Amino acid sequence: MTANTGHSVALSFEDGVTRFISVTPGQTVADASYRARINIPLDCRDGACGTCKAFCESGSYDGGDYIEEALTEDEADAGYCLPCQMTPESDLVLRISGTAEMAKSGVGRFTATIEQLHWYADNTAGLTLSVEDREQLAYLPGQYMNVLVPGTDQQRSYSFSSGPDAEQLTFLIRTAPDGAMTTYLKERAAVGDTLVLEGPKGSFFLREVKRPVLMLAGGTGIAPQLAMLEKIAQAAAGGAVPAHPIHLAYGATWDKDLIEVEALERYAAAIPGFTFSTIVADAESQHPRKGYVTQHLLPEHLNDGDVDVYLCGPPAMVDAVRRYFAGEGIEPANFYYERFAVGAVPAPALAGAGAA
Ligand SMILES: Cc1cc2nc3c(=O)[nH]c(=O)nc-3n(C[C@H](O)[C@H](O)[C@H](O)COP(=O)(O)OP(=O)(O)OC[C@H]3O[C@@H](n4cnc5c(N)ncnc54)[C@H](O)[C@@H]3O)c2cc1C
Ligand code: FES
Helix, strand or coil: CCCCCCEEEEEECCCCEEEEEEECCCCCHHHHHHHCCCCCCCCCCCCCCCCCCEEEEECCEECCCCCCCCCCHHHHHHCEECCCCCEECCCEEEEECCCCCCCCCCCEEEEEEEEEEEEEECCEEEEEEEECCHHHCCCCCCCEEEEECCCCCCEEEEEECCCCCCCCEEEEEECCCCCHHHHHHHHHCCCCCEEEEEEEECCCCCCCCCCCEEEEEEHHHHHHHHHHHHHHHHHHHCCCCCCCCEEEEEEECCHHHCCCHHHHHHHHHHCCCEEEEEEECCCCCCCCCECCHHHHCCHHHHHHHCCEEEEEECHHHHHHHHHHHHHHCCCCCEEEEEECCCCCCCCHHHCCCEEC
């Protein structure tokens, strides 16, 4: 949004739900939330109690007037802010204390049509959807939707691989033996089918690039990283080139699991400072880099820990990478991860990403 029409503010709640509000010039975030019927925590509304304290993940703002008891100088320097006082100077992402349910704000429910079902290999599908009310579905690159599996009462989570401005939504789906979504995709799905989606959800999303970034993806864990790269490429095309290098290490079990490599090549050409490498675990593979992603990280990718890590893939990979960092004594400045747990939609308290 422009300065004339106001700014978009993403309110990211502790249960992984994100709601977007539009804040007009001069309006406080709290007033705009109230008008949008989202009850973020508030008490004095006067910058005196600190009840509304939130954390700004990205963007700039005027903090407004408040007293030290509500927000200390150190907290303000660290990025904490008071929505009852602050007025945005750009689009913002705010981490709000409390859950969306508490704020009486649910996730959105959308109806979509399958435009394309593409099989990269027998175990990986690409799904392209057109969504009714597309303009109502605002999401952050890295977030996911819950998809109701047609003909069942089951939901499965899928991360957008399309950037937030894409007209049609894309998802990359790895099959699982006898899985509910797998069976639907392999046996019943057809172009023109209607799907019901809920979301967006998750706190695994791209933050401002303030230091070198290391992206680690396993299998279809490449999906949210593609959405993030699309956003970064768009910004770069508009002149906002990332100020720090970004490296992606993308691992797969088999050669056939490495997908969308042409898209990564396009991003490498479009984003100054972006590099990537692919790694295949299969011992029989002829791929030039074999093994696990952690075996192919260079000191400059880890930057002595002054790095923001975005890690996404199957639970075993996510856990292995976390153990690797702990074992190497590396504590990244920020560590965001998403585990593609199979079998069920995560419980609300566990939904979305971890940040360590
Ligand atoms: C936040 C999030 C985002 C995700 N994003 C993606 C994504 O972008 N791409 C992607 O490919 N995946 C993603 N996933 C995983 C995805 O949601 C599905 O779990 C996956 O696609 C498998 O779904 P399915 O219905 O085919 O299999 P499921 O029905 O979930 O079955 C998975 C496997 O578990 C077995 N199983 C199921 N239930 C049981 C049980 N009770 N006991 C024992 N075994 C059981 C099945 O036989 C099968 O082998 C994500 C997961 C999460 C949590
Ligand atoms: S509500 Fe009291 S400081 Fe914001």
